[in-house]
Amino acid sequence: MRDMTDYARGAAYLAGDYMPIAEAKIPVTHWGYRRSDVTYDVVGVRDGAFFRLDDHIARFRASMTRLRMTPPETDDEIRAILHRTVALSGLRDAYVAMDCLRASPPPGAPRHPAFAPSYLICTAVPWVWVASEEMIARGMHLMIPKVRRIPPESFDPRVKNFHWGDLTEGQFEALDAGADFAILTDAEDCVTEGAGFNVFMVAGGRVVTPARGALDGVTRASVLELCAEEGIPTEIRAIPADEFRQADEIFGCTTAGGIMPASRIDGRIMGNDRPGPLSERLRQRFWARRAEGWHATPVDYASA
Missing domain, CATH: 3.30.470.10 (Aminotransferase class 4, branched-chain amino acid transferase, N-terminal domain)
Known part of the structure; x- marks a missing residue:
């Protein structure tokens, strides 16, 4: 034993x-x-x-x-x-x-x-955390690499998989550029996702996330629920890379990190080089709801 x-x-x-x-x-x-x-x-x-x-x-x-x-x-x-x-x-x-x-x-x-x-x-x-405490506090520094995301016609990104060749190459491009994470685009130069996380942008008070080319994230669904609770308008649609670069705010979300605000994209500083107000509001609300037992299932520790 x-x-x-x-x-x-x-x-x-x-x-x-x-x-x-x-x-x-x-x-x-x-x-x-x-x-x-x-x-x-x-x-x-x-x-x-x-x-x-x-x-x-x-x-x-x-x-x-x-x-x-x-x-x-x-x-x-x-x-x-x-x-x-x-x-x-x-x-x-x-x-x-x-x-x-x-x-x-x-x-x-x-x-x-x-x-x-x-x-x-x-x-x-x-x-484990996808983004460190420092990154969350200052906002993630993002970039859009040259490498493109594997197209859905080749492999469905809604099926979680280990085919990380494109994401890995993107991360090395981010490292070379002095950024924390790469956000890959598709063949039409529209934003898809990062290495292990979905992405959102905030534009004109509206929270927008890509419609295609990314995992249907469980945390992503949670963000959309939070926005509905808070009366924040949302949209699921294609996001051209140039529009993403000019967003008012950007944040990512994942199981291993919750909501992760960004402060820079391709060297452009958003706001005051700190997490945007709506991103931070959603991040704090996410963890507050979690602390209340939102969608929680207590672990059966007696099963050991």
Whole structure:
């Protein structure tokens, strides 16, 4: 029997077994590794409660169905696995991932994905932030790189995936430009998303987010809900890069960070080089609502 101290760095569920995060490994021959044949989702735990757990599981299932992945676990079983994984870790604030990977075809079977079984990995590790506290305080510095986002006609961005070649290249362009993050555009030079987060702009008091080329983020949906609560008009439409650069305010949003205001885009300083007033208002409201138990599911720590 494992000592619970083994789980101090996090816990994992892998194809039917629970283990400390350091023991979770996959074969290098599996297509999940060799071909990035993986879909995943991430749900956050803050103060001992999941945020929008059922929404994340539903999106995860939709992604698996789209990729024809059929692990043996049902949605109810995935929900129970996530609870137990967090409970084993003992973490009150956790970054909780659910991954579905394709293995590789057994000997003698055709080398086709239809013959490669899929399986589930769930992990809970200490909470991580996409943007640092310093970035949030001063506002993120953004830039639009030369690299373009993989087009939806090639791979549907609404299916969370490990195909990060374009996002990774964009991040190196951001590094070279002295920026924090890159916001990629599509073939029509319209804004899509950043590396792991959706984006919004504020123009004339209206909050606008791209309609195409990005993940349908759960936190993005939460932002739209908050705006409705606060009486802030919203719009979902194509945003040309030039219009985005001239926005009154810009912010990103993600599970691992909530609402993340920006203060610069391609070197242009917005406002007073600090998070804009509407962005900051929404950021504070987001965490206040979270503290009230908004969309919260308490972790069943007894399941450990």
